[in-house]
Amino acid sequence: MNTTPAYAALEAKGKVNPFSIERRDPGPHDVQIDIEYCGVCHTDLHFVNNDWGMSQYPIVPGHEIVGRVSGVGDKVEKYKQGDLTAIGCMVGSCGTCQSCQRGNEQYCQNGMTATYNSPSEDTGGVTFGGYSKSIVVHENFVLHMPESLEITGTAPLLCAGITTYSPLRHWHVGEGMKVGIIGLGGLGHMGVKFAHALGAQTVMITNSESKVEDAKLLGADDVLIASDADAIRKECGEFDFLLNTIPVNHNIDPYLDLLKIDGTMCVVGAIEPLEHVNAAQLIFGRKNLAGSLIGGIKETQEMLNFCADHSIISEVEVIKMEQINEAYKRLVKSDVKYRFVIEMNSLS
Amino acid sequence: MNTTPAYAALEAKGKVNPFSIERRDPGPHDVQIDIEYCGVCHTDLHFVNNDWGMSQYPIVPGHEIVGRVSGVGDKVEKYKQGDLTAIGCMVGSCGTCQSCQRGNEQYCQNGMTATYNSPSEDTGGVTFGGYSKSIVVHENFVLHMPESLEITGTAPLLCAGITTYSPLRHWHVGEGMKVGIIGLGGLGHMGVKFAHALGAQTVMITNSESKVEDAKLLGADDVLIASDADAIRKECGEFDFLLNTIPVNHNIDPYLDLLKIDGTMCVVGAIEPLEHVNAAQLIFGRKNLAGSLIGGIKETQEMLNFCADHSIISEVEVIKMEQINEAYKRLVKSDVKYRFVIEMNSLS
Structure with a gap:
């Protein structure tokens, strides 16, 4: 079940509990976000199905996340309660390798931490994504979402x-x-x-x-x-x-x-x-x-600002959480224009 | 037998005689060269064997050519009798497309004329390469070979x-x-x-x-x-x-x-x-x-000058023309360090 090298390394250190689904408590640099919308990416389905042989169950998919800040750690300076924010495909990276230093965290030479299904030292389990009511993420991986954009179409911008x-x-x-x-x-x-x-x-x-x-x-x-x-x-x-x-x-x-x-x-x-x-x-x-793989954090913020300047959002079909299995079936048939987005207040 | 589109187009115009092996008479912009050495490229063997289904027999292979000018047309300004010169893989291009204008004649959008086995409007046949005592080439496709380099190792520089x-x-x-x-x-x-x-x-x-x-x-x-x-x-x-x-x-x-x-x-x-x-x-x-495919004419001259500045030549084994079939057999086995070069005065 534990198939990735990074995961195996953590496991060897006794730091992995694949059955833990506890999220971490917010630390001093963390931002807690109440998720409003989460996009449905084909990658989610690949992980749910273990198509790539690297899924760590239980999985909470979702890496196109938009929500409002509900709390911040003591040392967080960039975000405050109520801010509209976004989380994309990454929630961590080493910060010290050449790729990270150049703002290409997606190519972190020590392996970036994906928003879900990635080994997490913080919890001793794996990361859990945006099909959820909330998420806790280090402020360096949180983005400002421009308020001017129609919110339902923004989540897919993140992937x-x-x-x-x-x-x-x-x-x-x-x-x-x-x-x-x-x-x-x-x-x-x-x-x-x-x-x-x-x-x-x-x-x-x-x-x-x-x-x-x-x-x-x-x-x-x-x-x-x-x-x-x-x-x-x-x-x-x-x-x-x-x-x-x-x-x-x-x-x-x-x-x-x-x-x-x-x-x-x-x-x-x-x-x-x-x-x-x-x-x-x-x-x-x-x-x-x-x-090419996604983009770095700085470039992702630049992209969101570009979207605000040019009034660009995704074309989406908003669904409730209970419709996800139906949405996956339609996704396989490319029967969506052009992205499903889950309304997270439908998750009770 | 006539398999290339360019060849077929010429044939349709009645301009092709595949059995002509006459070289053209030197025109006003042509340089006539007495070939001293010609390198043996694996491409020669592919064409001799028609491995790529585009060979036009009879073939005179050879596109790594070094020799001295034996005559020039009236309007040739860059070369004079006795100059040590070289010819590479191309002897013509349209000169007007964007690639040619940028000095990338090898990517001529109208198709460059290869040194051998290329349709030639000049003769109505195909071009013939360097396994020969002489060649006639437009001055724009003739290169200055630095005299300082040991001549036997220079021919392979051209490909x-x-x-x-x-x-x-x-x-x-x-x-x-x-x-x-x-x-x-x-x-x-x-x-x-x-x-x-x-x-x-x-x-x-x-x-x-x-x-x-x-x-x-x-x-x-x-x-x-x-x-x-x-x-x-x-x-x-x-x-x-x-x-x-x-x-x-x-x-x-x-x-x-x-x-x-x-x-x-x-x-x-x-x-x-x-x-x-x-x-x-x-x-x-x-x-x-x-x-990447060879290089443009200007860059090829730059390369020859770079070789002169850094005393770079190919490692070669010099052979006589009559040894070519043996050389091809050894080429297939990579049994050469690292390029055969034919001494053309062995061709009687």
């Missing part, structure tokens, strides 16, 4: 939002660039909004004719149907950057074709082996295939 | 040299960086020399214990044996840049492990599908998998 915003910024997407967002789901719909707001010529690339209208409403200048070989051929070598949000293994070669010389395709969805990568595609155009 | 130099420069390899050169063959031995000369901490990564001593003589600070799992584990996350010169399909995942956050592995050898790429490797470290 779907930053996962797409960070690579678009890292690869300097902006005016004068042609950018393709591959896949129109939870991640893809945020990618289109951000690429458009950053000033890029934004093309949604999808297999579904039915998504054309929606993609344009979200901000896409054009829509390219991936199964239309003629249309794809005409666009070969035209894209500066592609953000690939497809969440499963797929053949990426046709997409690499779309890139200009020196173009980059960044994969953010498929956390698994890709069946096939044609190295000739990379060689004959000095193309880049890259990946 | 093996620029193929490794260009990515090392493109990804800013230099002091303070830890760089791995994967594979010690014709490309790899040049990669080690260049990375060392550029001031990087240079590590040869090879499967062969027998190559350790040689790698160090070539300039490697360290050698990492790829099959030594413990040694590889210790080096995980340590490399800024990897130049992968392995010429065939292979599992690249263990090498991606070696990269730091934001590190890049550039593939220059395997012009074919890679069996397996773990996208999680890219995502969890924002890593890049890239490719």
Whole structure:
């Protein structure tokens, strides 16, 4: 059951009790938050199902969290009771490695602490996420949520939002660039909004004719149907950057074709082996295939502020806690536009 | 037999005679060169064998060419009779596309003209390469070969040299960086020399214990044996840049492990599908998998000048033309240190 190296290390130190579901008491630097909304990420379902063989039951999923501060530790300076705040995919990191020092806590070389299912020295158990009425988090991993945004659409910004915003910024997407967002789901719909707001010529690339209208409403200048070989051929070598949000293994070669010389395709969805990568595609155009994981804390705050400046939120369907199993079934069928959000006061 | 689109297009215009082996007469901008040495690249063997299904017989291979100018057209200004010159993998490009305008003729969007087996409007046939006593090339694709270098070791600079130099420069390899050169063959031995000369901490990564001593003589600070799992584990996350010169399909995942956050592995050898790429490797470290093809003309001249400044040449075994079939057999077994070069006065 205890499958991760970090978990095994804690266990060896006698610090793990996988059956503990106690949250920690707030420490001097902690912020206690009453959760109002929590987004439903496909990752939650993977962990619930133990698809990746690393689930530590019992699990409390949820890493797209919005709520108000209900209490702060003695030494907390950045937050006070009543503040609207958010928690994303991380609640801790070493703070000392090069990645942390550079504000890339998501790549912490000693392993960041995920918001749920991560070994936690504080409780001796694992961390528990946002499908809950409250959470306690170190102030360094708490974010200010702008009050101006419609709150129901904000929770998914914490994972779907930053996962797409960070690579678009890292690869300097902006005016004068042609950018393709591959896949129109939870991640893809945020990618289109951000690429458009950053000033890029934004093309949604999808297999579904039915998504054309929606993609344009979200901000896409054009829509390219991936199964239309003629249309794809005409666009070969035209894209500066592609953000690939497809969440499963797929053949990426046709997409690499779309890139200009020196173009980059960044994969953010498929956390698994890709069946096939044609190295000739990379060689004959000095193309880049890259990946990107969420974003650092500072950049996540920057993203939330960017959303406030551009009135960007996620498109969501609000559900009650008791609807979660139904929501998971629909998630598998991509039957949601574009993210479920749980109203936490439905949890009694 | 006529398999390439460019070739088919010329054929449709009635401009192709695949059985013509006439070289063109020198035009006003052409340079005629008496070839002294021509390197033997593995690509030559692929074309001779039609491994890639695009060979146009008869073939005259060879794209690592060194020789002296024996004549110039009326309008040639950069070269005169007797100059020591070189020709690499290209003899033409459109000159007008964005790639050409940026000095990246190798990525010409209208298709560069390869030194051999490329459709040629000039002759109505295909281009013929350096396994020959002479060649006629437009001055824009002729390079000055520094006289200070030992001539027998210079020919391979034109392919093996620029193929490794260009990515090392493109990804800013230099002091303070830890760089791995994967594979010690014709490309790899040049990669080690260049990375060392550029001031990087240079590590040869090879499967062969027998190559350790040689790698160090070539300039490697360290050698990492790829099959030594413990040694590889210790080096995980340590490399800024990897130049992968392995010429065939292979599992690249263990090498991606070696990269730091934001590190890049550039593939220059395997012009074919890679069996397996773990996208999680890219995502969890924002890593890049890239490719690179030779280099532009300006950069190739810069590379030759760099070689003169740092006394860099290839390690070669000089052969006579009549030994070519034996050389090909040995090439397949990697039985050469590290490049065969044909002495062209052996061609009678």
